[in-house]
Amino acid sequence: MMRSSDQQAFRGATPVEQGNPADDLRMFRRCLSQYGTGVAIVTTSDGTSRFAVTVNSFSSLSLDPPLLLWSIDRKSRSFDAFSSCEHFAVNILSSEQIELSRHFSSKVTDKFANVDWIPGRFGSPLLSGCIARFECSAEARHDGGDHLILIGRVQQLERYDGMPLIFSQGQYSIPLEHPDAPGEPAAMAAEKPNTLANNVLQLIFNAHHALSEAFEEHRRAEGVSIAVARVLATVYGHPGIKVDGIAAQTYLGQRDVEDAVVELARKSLLVHAQDGGMRLTPSGVALREAIGERWIAFQNARLESIPSSDISVLMRTLTRLIDPAAQERAATAAVSGG
Amino acid sequence: MMRSSDQQAFRGATPVEQGNPADDLRMFRRCLSQYGTGVAIVTTSDGTSRFAVTVNSFSSLSLDPPLLLWSIDRKSRSFDAFSSCEHFAVNILSSEQIELSRHFSSKVTDKFANVDWIPGRFGSPLLSGCIARFECSAEARHDGGDHLILIGRVQQLERYDGMPLIFSQGQYSIPLEHPDAPGEPAAMAAEKPNTLANNVLQLIFNAHHALSEAFEEHRRAEGVSIAVARVLATVYGHPGIKVDGIAAQTYLGQRDVEDAVVELARKSLLVHAQDGGMRLTPSGVALREAIGERWIAFQNARLESIPSSDISVLMRTLTRLIDPAAQERAATAAVSGG
Numbered sequence: 001m002m003r004s005s006d007q008q009a010f011r012g013a014t015p016v017e018q019g020n021p022a023d024d025l026r027m028f029r030r031c032l033s034q035y036g037t038g039v040a041i042v043t044t045s046d047g048t049s050r051f052a053v054t055v056n057s058f059s060s061l062s063l064d065p066p067l068l069l070w071s072i073d074r075k076s077r078s079f080d081a082f083s084s085c086e087h088f089a090v091n092i093l094s095s096e097q098i099e100l101s102r103h104f105s106s107k108v109t110d111k112f113a114n115v116d117w118i119p120g121r122f123g124s125p126l127l128s129g130c131i132a133r134f135e136c137s138a139e140a141r142h143d144g145g146d147h148l149i150l151i152g153r154v155q156q157l158e159r160y161d162g163m164p165l166i167f168s169q170g171q172y173s174i175p176l177e178h179p180d181a182p183g184e185p186a187a188m189a190a191e192k193p194n195t196l197a198n199n200v201l202q203l204i205f206n207a208h209h210a211l212s213e214a215f216e217e218h219r220r221a222e223g224v225s226i227a228v229a230r231v232l233a234t235v236y237g238h239p240g241i242k243v244d245g246i247a248a249q250t251y252l253g254q255r256d257v258e259d260a261v262v263e264l265a266r267k268s269l270l271v272h273a274q275d276g277g278m279r280l281t282p283s284g285v286a287l288r289e290a291i292g293e294r295w296i297a298f299q300n301a302r303l304e305s306i307p308s309s310d311i312s313v314l315m316r317t318l319t320r321l322i323d324p325a326a327q328e329r330a331a332t333a334a335v336s337g338g
Numbered sequence: 339m340m341r342s343s344d345q346q347a348f349r350g351a352t353p354v355e356q357g358n359p360a361d362d363l364r365m366f367r368r369c370l371s372q373y374g375t376g377v378a379i380v381t382t383s384d385g386t387s388r389f390a391v392t393v394n395s396f397s398s399l400s401l402d403p404p405l406l407l408w409s410i411d412r413k414s415r416s417f418d419a420f421s422s423c424e425h426f427a428v429n430i431l432s433s434e435q436i437e438l439s440r441h442f443s444s445k446v447t448d449k450f451a452n453v454d455w456i457p458g459r460f461g462s463p464l465l466s467g468c469i470a471r472f473e474c475s476a477e478a479r480h481d482g483g484d485h486l487i488l489i490g491r492v493q494q495l496e497r498y499d500g501m502p503l504i505f506s507q508g509q510y511s512i513p514l515e516h517p518d519a520p521g522e523p524a525a526m527a528a529e530k531p532n533t534l535a536n537n538v539l540q541l542i543f544n545a546h547h548a549l550s551e552a553f554e555e556h557r558r559a560e561g562v563s564i565a566v567a568r569v570l571a572t573v574y575g576h577p578g579i580k581v582d583g584i585a586a587q588t589y590l591g592q593r594d595v596e597d598a599v600v601e602l603a604r605k606s607l608l609v610h611a612q613d614g615g616m617r618l619t620p621s622g623v624a625l626r627e628a629i630g631e632r633w634i635a636f637q638n639a640r641l642e643s644i645p646s647s648d649i650s651v652l653m654r655t656l657t658r659l660i661d662p663a664a665q666e667r668a669a670t671a672a673v674s675g676g
Binding site: 014015016017018019020021022025027028029030031032034035036037038040056057058059060061062063064065066067068069070071092131132134140142143144145146147149151154155156157158159160161163164165166168169171173174175176177199200201203204205206207208209210211212213215220251302303305306310311313314315316317318319320321322323 | 352353354355356357358359360363365366367368369370372373374375376378394395396397398399400401402403404405406407408409430469470472478480481482483484485487489492493494495496497498499501502503504506507509511512513514515537538539541542543544545546547548549550551553554558589640641643644648649651652653654655656657658659660661
């Protein structure tokens with residue numbers, strides 16, 4: 001039983017990084033971001049002003065009594081409001097709300113000015129388009145180092161249709177469901193005579209997974225993280241761009257962009273102008289171009305043995321699957337053409 | 339500015355469900371599961387025995403000092419061990435570890451018997467194949483209703499390559515990255531001369547998203563949740579199956595299967611045998627078959643205007659993208675054939 005002594009057999013024996021988190025806060029953050037989370041906007045009101053923070057520290061806590069928790073950075077500009085409020089609302093973001101997440105984590109002064117919301121029964125703003133909303137009374141607060149833990153007792157909730165927004169490994173993403181259990185298409189067992197759509201969806205799922213993994217492995221071989229590679233590419237393509245612009249273009253979190261910028265600057269691959277805009281140094285440009293060339297070679301190797309006519313049909317058919325109206329137009333054209 | 343008064347303009351005005359969570363714990367759970375999470379296995383040891391629980395209540399808490407938190411059900415069989423331990427380890431699961439998640443949430447007696455692990459520096463088991471591991475000292479504990487909140491001070495951490503396992507809306511899934519920002523393929527700006535692989539990946543991403551949404555909308559129109567539809571289909575295809583078997587076949591969480599079973603039994607669509615096995619009632623069979631027929635009709639409508647030769651090329655090309663060795667074999671065959 002004791003495989004524990006057999007360290008040779010222990011898989012995954014080489015960590016990408018390891019150590020004491022107190023020695024390297026960015027490493028700690030990268031490790032924490034291995035745990036995927038949703039994204040929530042927590043709001044409150046003191047009767048005159050409204051406050052909001054974007055968090056990924058939300059967690060369910062207790063069913064009976066109905067409790068949830070989240071934590072707020074003591075340096076947040078809304079800290080005083082949340083550390084003393086009697087009520088708050090938790091708005092769970094959908095996959096369509098990346099912009100809203102960015103908006104509420106930005107430094108905009110009146111965050112509610114151009115946002116669709118209504119006051120909840122205790123005055124906390126409820127945001128439109130969310131997939132769940134919890135109106136809470138503040139039940140307890142606990143010290144949490146540089147954060148404060150807030151426990152809410154849920155008084156009222158709502159659930160809406162939609163897919164959740166996911167934040168994972170520094171990037172916004174959406175959850176990709178397993179289309180079916182391996183081996184046995186259990187959910188569709190009755191449709192055995194016609195499983196074409198299941199098979200197509202399964203193949204698309206597998207193709208996306210396989211290509212993402214291959215590309216990811218390629219990026220890893222470059223010795224740079226996804227965040228660093230994306231920031232490098234974006235500054236290369238848009239000299240003078242600022243952190244906000246990079247976050248918006250790459251689906252990376254703001255803090256992950258900031259960390260990547262610090263790393264690139266430390267390696268003298270990137271420099272800041274006085275206005276906050278960034279440019280690559282000559283060695284940054286050279287690294288970016290080397291990565292770019294290897295990327296093209298990798299793509300070619302991956303695709304070269306597939307006839308270009310097959311690639312055309314693949315892309316045309318995927319486009320028609322995405323937009324059934326395009327299907328109808330094509331069908332009509334085919335009929336009138338024949 | 340005050341759109342708040344203009345309730346007419348408030349989008350998403352019709353919740354799927356709403357109310358006071360104290361009135362309906364299953365509704366509360368469904369609302370909570372709108373927030374996607376990772377999956378972690380927390381372990382500890384008292385020197386002789388080892389303990390583990392699968393949780394999705396993990397959260398980062400503080401960078402300085404380095405703190406994290408999670409919470410444990412007071413009814414957990416490992417509650418006493420975790421409520422008094424001095425150290426614990428948090429193992430963050432990769433997308434490949436659904437089985438491990440199920441194993442540690444099952445009622446197996448010696449959970450570590452067939453699992454690859456080593457003791458950490460404080461004795462807590464560290465599991466193989468995880469994408470991050472945190473060895474913690476127990477910093478504080480707080481009351482959390484039917485759970486207890488544990489705060490850990492991270493003493494040592496490790497990060498490994500790999501994708502996180504996500505649990506969202508009652509199902510295991512994987513994070514689907516946005517391949518690029520909308521409009522501007524920023525990350526690949528330098529590769530404009532050859533963006534074929536980017537375009538293919540983007541199309542596959544979009545196709546998966548569009549088809550999933552269409553299928554999801556279809557399921558919604560049936561008036562049953564994903565979990566209920568999947569449990570219904572699985573019991574239909576496998577009369578006598580038990581809860582564990584359904585969870586394993588559908589990628590649903592154990593508790594979500596249990597909730598769906600309760601709902602189906604309450605509606606007299608499903609009955610239990612004495613051994614825990616389940617069967618559909620005649621009305622359960624009828625509902626399942628009606629959903630199945632509409633599903634086939636929906637598939638046909640979605641695919642019928644695409645020529646079957648295009649579908650064949652689509653499937654062949656996706657298969658070759660998934661397995662480059664298949665590409666090589668095909669290329670070799672083409673050369674020797676020509």
